[in-house]
Amino acid sequence: xxxxxxxxxxxxxxxxxxxxxxxxxxxxxxxxxxxxxxxxxxxxxxxxxxxxxxxxxxxxxxxxxxxxxxxxxxxxxxxxxxxxxxxxxxxxxxxxxxxxxxxxxxxxxxxxxxxxxxxxxxxxxxxxxxxxxxxxxxxxxxxxxxxxxxxxxxxxxxxxxxxxxxxxxxx
Numbered sequence: 660x661x662x663x664x665x666x667x668x669x670x671x672x673x674x675x676x677x678x679x680x681x682x683x684x685x686x687x688x689x690x691x692x693x694x695x696x697x698x699x700x701x702x703x704x705x706x707x708x709x710x711x712x713x714x715x716x717x718x719x720x721x722x723x724x725x726x727x728x729x730x731x732x733x734x735x736x737x738x739x740x741x742x743x744x745x746x747x748x749x750x751x752x753x754x755x756x757x758x759x760x761x762x763x764x765x766x767x768x769x770x771x772x773x774x775x776x777x778x779x780x781x782x783x784x785x786x787x788x789x790x791x792x793x794x795x796x797x798x799x800x801x802x803x804x805x806x807x808x809x810x811x812x813x814x815x816x817x818x819x820x821x822x823x824x825x826x827x828x829x830x
Contacts, residue, residue: 662740666712666757667765668692670732674716674725686721688714688728690736690757714738716759723776724762733765 671689678684693709714736716724728734738759745754764771 663737663760664740664757665735665737666690666692666710667733667735668710668712670728670730670734671711673730674721674728676721676725679717683717684721686716686725688724690714690734711755712736713754713756714759714762715756716762719776720759720762724759727764727771728762733768735761735763735765737761 668690669692671691674686674688676684676686690712691709692712694707695704696707697704715721736757736759738757738761741756741758743754743756745752
């Protein structure tokens with residue numbers, strides 16, 4: 660059984676890159692997902708606990724995550740859930756891991772500038788699809804109307820663990 664889930668949280672550690680025993684590149688980082696609730700009686704927001712996830716992103720997704728994510732970034736991660744027990748130096752615990760299928764910044768709290776990267780592929784059909792997708796994105800980007808000389812805002816987000824943005828729920 661494969662359990663797929665989507666989480667929203669903040670990057671808790673800067674992504675690090677490694678390789679599997681088979682030479683596949685993998686990027687690892689942690690995400691903290693804090694649930695916030697609005698207390699109507701006190702008219703205040705309160706945290707109701709934080710879930711911690713270890714995220715593994717393989718191949719190109721991992722390389723893009725390493726180049727794009729920093730500690731404190733607000734992200735959305737979709738992937739396959741893996742729960743495993745561990746033991747080390749007399750300690751034991753449970754790790755909740757996600758093998759990421761997709762990762763992106765949570766645009767509720769800031770902006771980001773998307774830059775498509777060329778894919779390196781070994782098969783001709785994939786290369787053709789990649790090329791068409793890149794052209795479509797570039798054409799869309801070229802159609803964007805901006806005053807002459809104005810560039811898109813690529814200022815990094817100033818996020819803080821001490822003062823995270825509140826998360827609202829819609830029902």
